[in-house]
Amino acid sequence: MSKFSDAATTSHTLSLAAMEEASRIGQRTADIEHLLLALVLSEQSAGQVLRSMGITLESARAAVNEQHSAQLASLGVNSGLPPQGRIVFHETGGYEWSDRALAVIKRASGGGRRGTAADVLGELMTEPSGMIDQILRRLNTAPDQVIALIDEAQHFTAFKPRHSIRPDQRSGSIEAFIPAAVEQVWVLLYSPSRIPQWEPTINEIAGNDPLGRIHIGERWSARTRTQRPDGKQLRIKPEFQTQDVELVACRDATLIEWQFTFPESARANIKRIRIELEPAAGGTQLHIHLRWERNANRVVHPWIELLLRPLVRFGIWMQLSQLSGGIGRVFR
Template identity: 50%
Template sequence: MSKLSVAAATSHTLSLTAMEEASRLGERTVGVDHLFLALVVNEQVAGQVLRSLGITLDLAHAAVAAQHAAQLASLGVRSEAPAPGRITFYETNDYSLNESACEVVKRSVEGKKRGDAAAVLREVVTEPSGLIEAVLHRLGTSPDVVLARLEEVTRHPARAQHSFGPGALSSSSEGFVPADVAQVWALLCDPARMPEWEPGTGSVEDVPSRATIGSRWVSQARTEGPDGKPFDVKQERRRAAVKLTDREEFSRIEWRFTWPDAPKSPMRQVRIDLEPAAGGTQLSLSIAWVRRPDAPRRIPLLRWLLRPLRRFGMWMQLMQLSGSISRVFR
């Protein structure tokens, strides 16, 4: 990916997660502390580094709250911060990054900096106010330790992503879930729980008692968001047939989605690989749209022109999928 693409993707995912974490505290303004919390659950090496140092989301929340309380106490103000609640970002509005958070993101793309999560982490732990430095000390580490570990980890190449083979328009990404593999597997392998994590699924029907390879069920599309606003879902896309196409206990699971009321629509395949990681589970997510043999063919030039737009759409689907799974455990 180009620097622009990496920076845009990272800014989007980190800002969104930071806003989600702010909403758990009943706040609407996102600061560097919320960016730090977002980095703790980030799937890139930045999050892996923080978690390898024993920093979990719960510990990070406690350290941030303790530091804010200490700052207020130094001014003679005694205040107890509320415990993080559930994510209400999707039911509320008017969120924005404050000046310090905006500066951190801006500095992460200056010069030769790539704008990825590692670049953002470097700026967060060295931000001028010293807030995150103090938080790190409460967590038993320091900016120097984080930066040294980050430098060490970024020397290693990224692992190869799963491929669906020729003929499929596919995309892959990484994700992180702050829960162990057994918990994440229990969520993903149960068809009845699909509405909890699959963004487009509102309900399921004809669910098997135990899903094995070849099991099938019906998914009804989600027709409104958490805030009650209706989704514009075409009638022929409201019912999907789901088939479990691959499964390896605690390690890999894959589904195929088709739309019986739109028989010439491309098939959608979703695969998730799970791997134990410090502080939770690392996910490798892949999605593919597979054209049906009897579907009408587009003009080659039109297919070529639409390809970047379709790839962006798949990237958005992967980000939504990863975020939705993570939110179940936050």
């Protein structure tokens, strides 16, 4: 990926996670502590380094709350912090970065740096307010230790997630970290009735989950989502309002693949989502592969396909981002 792509992808992913964390406590401005929480969730080397140090999302949230409480107490305020709730970012609006958090992200893309999560984490470790230093001390570590591990991690391929987008093949893959055990994530992905919790186009699955194991080739009827989380209506053509969901591959707790088709459309493409799971420090690492198979009844001229490649690339990347984000939010 180019430097611009690296920076844009990282900025989007961190912004989304940080603003989701801010939304849990009713805030609309994501600050440096929310950026730290987003980095703990990162699938890139920055997140892997933090989690290898024993820093989990739960412990990092607790350290942030303790630091905020200590700051309020130092000002003579003992009323406590607002209660933490669920993520409501996608149901609300008006979110933005604080000036100091935005400055950290901008510095991470300056000079010869690519704006990766490791670059952002490195800049965050030297943020002058002292808040991050105090939070890390509550986590029994310090900025210097984090920086040393970041530098060391850059030399190991195990710390380099695989991302790829192939617009010519209408496919792409992305890695994601989920803050839950493999067994918990598997139950979510394996259950047909829970697909609407993580697949953004599905509103509901007809019927209940079978009592026993499900088998390759089994199908379920689904209704396409016609309303966004914020309540705004989506314009969905009638022939795309029903989907068939089929299990096409399954290997206990390690791999699952679902196929999505539109039975009422003679020209609709076929979508396949393949997810591999493996244990990771503090949770589960996912490798998500998305592919659109062209319908034989749908003919597209090569020159039109070539012109559309930038849009296809963006669309595939956005769909992968929504899938990984949807799975992660279930466990946050």
